Every structure is written in C-alpha cells, then in structure tokens.
Amino acid sequence: MVKKTLTSNGSKVFPFILITSLFFLWGFAHNLDPILIPHLKKSFTLTTVQATLVDSAVFIAYFMMALPAGFIMKKYGYKTGIITGLLLFASGCFLFIPAANTQQYAFFLVALFIIACGLTILETAANPYATALGDPATSTQRLNFAQAFNGLATFLAPVIGARMILTKGYSAAQLSSMTESARKFALAAEASSVKTPYFILGCVLVAIAALFAFTRLPKIQHADGHVASKNILHAFKHRHLAWGVAAQFFYVGAQVCVFSLFILYATKSAAIGEVKAADYLGICGLAFLIGRFISTFLMRYVSSGTLLAIYAVINILLCVVAITAHGIITIYTVVGICFFMSIMFPTIFALGIKNLKGDTEYGSSLIIMSIVGGAILPRAFGYISDVTGNIQHGYIVPAACFAVVAYFGFKGHKVRSVTAEDLPVSTIY
Template structure:
C-alpha cells in the first residue's frame, strides 16, 4: 500500500499479462503470511517454547513492516514499481532460502531472522502491488481490479493452512513417542523436527526467483502520477487530521487482532475444543475461506450500507463473538472464531480507505502511517501470549481481540469523521 495518488498507466497492450503477474504477488504473500500459524505450533514444539515465546514469529514479521514502510515508499519513488517489485521478490526469496541454514543450525533465532528478511520483501511488495494493480486500466474500475487481486490473498489464506499442516505438522514424533524417550533423545528429536520446513521454503524461494526473472524481462505499463495539491509539511502535520490519527490506532488494533486470531488459532483450538493440530489447521483453512467470502459480500453490501456503518456493525458482532471465545467450551468456541474471521474480512481495506480520505497533500504521509500501524501484529499477539501463559488459559487471551474490536467500533461510529488539519 502506497500513497494514494491519482495514477494513470500509459497505454499498453500487455495490461492483462501485467495484471496477472501482479495479482500472483497477492497470492504469494498471502500464502507466506498464512503459513505462520503453522510455523508457530511447529516451532513451539520443536524448541519447547512458551506461547509468548512462540509469538516472536509474528513480532519478527510485523516489526519488518513497521521498519520498511517508509523505505519501501522511497524505493518506489526513486526506482519505480517494477524495480521495487523485483527487490521485494528477492528479499522474499532470500528469507525463504534462509530457512535451510536455520533448520540446519537448529536455532530459533535464526528462524526469526529468516522471517524478518521475508517480511521486508513482503512490505516492499505490498507497497508496490496495491496501487499498481489499481492503476492497470481505467480509473473508474480501479476498485474492482484491486478487490479482484485481493481476493487471491483470501484464497491463499484458505489454502496455506491446509497444505502447510500436511507438509509440516505431520512430520515428526507424537507426544506419546516423545514421552518414552530420554531427555537427551527427546531434545534431539524435537530439534530435528525443525528440518521439515526446509523443502517447502526452498520450493517457495525458487518460485519467487523465477517470478522475479519474469518481471525483469517483462515490459510493464508505466504509471504516471499526478499531484494531489500542496505537499505535506511533515509527517506530524498529517497527524493533525483527527480521523487519520483514529485510523492509525484502529489499524494497529485491527492487525493485532487479526494476527492473534489466525496465528494462535491452532494452539487455541487444541485447548478449547481438543482438536488435533491437523484438524485445527483444516478449520483454519475454513477461516480463510470465510474471510474470502466475507470480503466479497462486504464489498457488495457497501453498495447499500455506508462503509463506516458496516465496519462498526461488524466490530460489534466480533466483540460478542470474542466473549463467546473466552467463556464457552468445546466446538462452539471454534464456531465463534469462524464467525470472527468472517466479520474481520472488510476491516483492513475499510479502515485504510476511511483513514486517508480527504487528506490532500498529507495523503503520502498518511498512507505510510497507516502501513506502519501494521506493527500491531508484532505487539498484540505477544500480549495475547503473555495473558495465556500467565493465567494458564489461552481462551483468556481473547481479551486482546475483544478490546481491539472495541477501538474499531469507536472508529466506525465517530472516529472516521474528517476534520480539516491546521
């Protein structure tokens, strides 16, 4: 996601192929993100981690988004979208390849470094791909194109947990087998399980290198940018727009809530409903599918309901579902989380668009600030994990998403209203 400027792609005959290439990026980064919920229980078991320690996976990923938001925008401005996409793909691939030495050395911190490098690439790709996809065609159909591209992100959310669980979580020893081993043998066995990630991430890295080469040899349409009025005085001036400040806060809490729900789902489901890890991963795939359906349905409903009204309504419903996730037991807790996933679907793009509305010359800084607020995905899951470890009850961790959806409800109710900055 980049500064929301009016963009026009120069006439070209390869719009369709360029659009397909760019849309593939949405699927790839969605697939990578949605492998993280598989990595968390896998690494938690392999390295005998607490829930809080295992959430460092998310911290590594979303800290990279925070740190790369402004540099990614500079790369696009300095070198253009094509070079930016290639740089992002190469970072992405490098991080994937680093999983091999991480598994060989059997160091948890090495895995975190690999994830951080991958996420730097993802941040650059998201900064480039969203506005570029919207610009590949007539301006009046930009929203439809972007929603079509984003739907492949939702498709990845449905497929990645199901595929990842069968490639990664089915490898290794059962708890019963581990309990019969000596302490030394058990440590060796658990550490060796980390090696099951090498093949899938090596394949992912190779695919990314191939796509980077295709981009390098493809002539893409050039985007011409038109200014949006007087340039912003500073990033602090942009924050004088109260609805932007509200939006940054809402996006921080939304991303933190989404990551908490998705990344800790398998750990949650095995405790609250007694599911196996593979079965829990299948339900996580259903979460991704409902997220995808929710995005399509929400886009349709916005023809009849104001986006901020729908946002507040969905946030209110999720507050109630979080209460169920905290207090109930058995499969009803899983159904509550499935509902949360459905009603989260519209939140990121809706918060984003409402946050940067009518910013004028502050749009560039405003967009970067909203992207930087993704750091909520690095912080709030750790709070979730801390509550879970401190109380011995992972269900109480859902106090974090409950509080987050309360902030989003307030944004959709009043915080979205635009006011002129000074």
C-alpha cells in the same frame, strides 16, 4: 489516494497477472505463520509468549520498512521495488535451510524478518499499481479481483502447510518414551521439515522476479496538480488519520492473534489435533474471503463506517463466547470472527486517508507502519494465556482491540480537519 495514469499503451493483461500473483504469494507466506508457531513451539519447547516472537519478527519489519519501501518506489519505480521485494522474500525463504540445519530459533526469526521486509515492499507497490493498471472506471473490480487471490491463499496455506510441516513430527506418546537427550534431538530435528516448502517457495519467487525483470511494465504517473507534503508530522493534523492509525494498529493486532494462535487455541478449546485444527483454519480463511465479497455488496446500502462499527461490536460479543465456551462451538465462533474481520483492514485504510490530499502518501505510510500492532499485541495474548494457564483467556486482547475499531467506525473516522474547498480523494482497497 491520488489518481494515477499509465504511460504505456501496450497490453496490460500479462502485467496484471504478475501483479495479481503477488497478492497470492504474500497471503500464502503470512498464513504459513500459524503453522510455524505450533511447530516451532513444540520443536524448541517454547512458551506461548516465546512462540509469538514469530509474529513480532514479521510485523516489526512492516514498521521499519514502510517508509524505505515508499522511498524505493518514488526514486527507482514500481518495477525495481517489486523485484527487490521478491528477492528479499526469496532470500528469507532460503535462510530457512541454514536455520533448520543449525537448529537455532533466533535464526528462524531472522529469516522471517527478511521475508517480511520483502512483503512490505510488495504490499506498498501492488495495491496502488493494481488500481492503476487499466481503465480507472474499473479499478475497484481489478483490486477486488486481485485481493480475492490473497483470500484464496488464506484458505490454502494452512491446509497445505499443515500437511508438509505438522505431519512430520513425533506424537506425544513417542516423545514421552524417549530419553531426555533423545527427546531434545527429536524435537530439534522436527524443525527440518520446513526446509522443503520454503525452498520451493523461494524458487518460485526467484522465477517470478525473473519474469518481472523481463516484462515491460507500464509506468505510473501522478495526476497533474498533486503536491505532496514534505513533512510526515503534518499529516497528523487530520484527526481521522490519527484515529485510523490507532484503529489499524489494534485491528492488525487482533487479526494476528486470531489467525496465528488459532491452532494453539483450537487444540485446547475443542480438544482436536493440529492437522484438523489447520483444516479449520483454512475454513477461517474461506470465511474471511466470503465475508469480503458479501460485505462489499452490503456497502451499497450501509455506509462503510457504520458497517465497520457493527462488525466490530459483533466480534466483541463473539470474543466473549471464545473465552467462555468449550468444544466445537469455539471453532465456529472464531470462524465467525474471521468473517466479520474481512473488511476491517481495507475499510480502516480507506477511511483513514480520506481527503488527505497532499498528505496522502505520508498518511498511507503511517497506516502501513501501524501494522506493527501485529508484533506487539499477540505477545499480550500469549502472556495472558501463560499466566492464566488457559489460552482462551487470551481473547480478552482481541475484544479490546475490536472496541477501538468500533469507536473508529462510529465516530473516529469522521473528517474534521479539511476545509470546504477540499475534494474527496478516490481511494479503493
């Protein structure tokens, strides 16, 4: 990533607090999706494949909005982009109210798509802005600190969301005692429990957008001598970028399979209730957060590519356990998978855009677009689960995904297209 500087000499503390809040907010939104999936699956009597449309609606937005988000930043600036992202995010949250009132599953998917469009813009803006908002020598610490709040949201969202959404429904015994028409009405009415949490979230987002509007943010400028590529296809001359796009596609697909389908998986494999499963999902988020800090420390002694490959191989083995084991051990296995997934996204990103020079902007957009794997691969997980009648068999999909990540870590990340005069690009995630 190109080095950037800030033109403002004013205080950067409050702007940094605002930027850091974005990491928490999009982490919170993403980690409410695993709560929505079992809730909507039950409310609308969906198959597992149909329920995974929640992830499809979210991650297709990343594919469609990655390039427009970059255009917004380049033409109108980071502040305008952030406010636009927040307002789109809020609009999607408010749409949960008419979606629940009309009791239409498709309406919920539209609302989630709009939320994700806002998240795409926010993620495109916040990562580079956080690295530039202060002394370049401490950019690593700043971004790691900001990302810690994303991990905090991964821990808190399932715990809070479960108690606001999953506890509002009817038990299986209550539903079985109802007439068919009463049961359909009761299940559809459960969808209304999402209105309050998403309305509150939408109001918070509008308030934060207002703070950004009235806050003077330092402007980011490119370093002198940087000449951006004019052709996105030119970026693919870098073979390690092409492998990075593939690895990120499969990694995000694996992550979404693990997190979004965890409650459905845990209630079957360990025979526990949904709220308890949501609490374990919070522990998965905590393991993810701890894994990021421990692994960052390990990178002082082990190269990032090697550590990535080792973690991917470990996760392949853990997936085998997730498929074959029964009882509480399956929960602990998935917690382990989350720990070893912790560094995969930022490490793949950093290795994928290494030494791209003028192709860095397009390379970054391509890797963001590859997040669409989160829309596609959970559908395969759901299909295998439905066909076999056992959701544990769906872990074949993450296992295959981690195999691609392992190859990228061992070999695919090696830079093959740059010349001797090319200098490394400093990239921190």
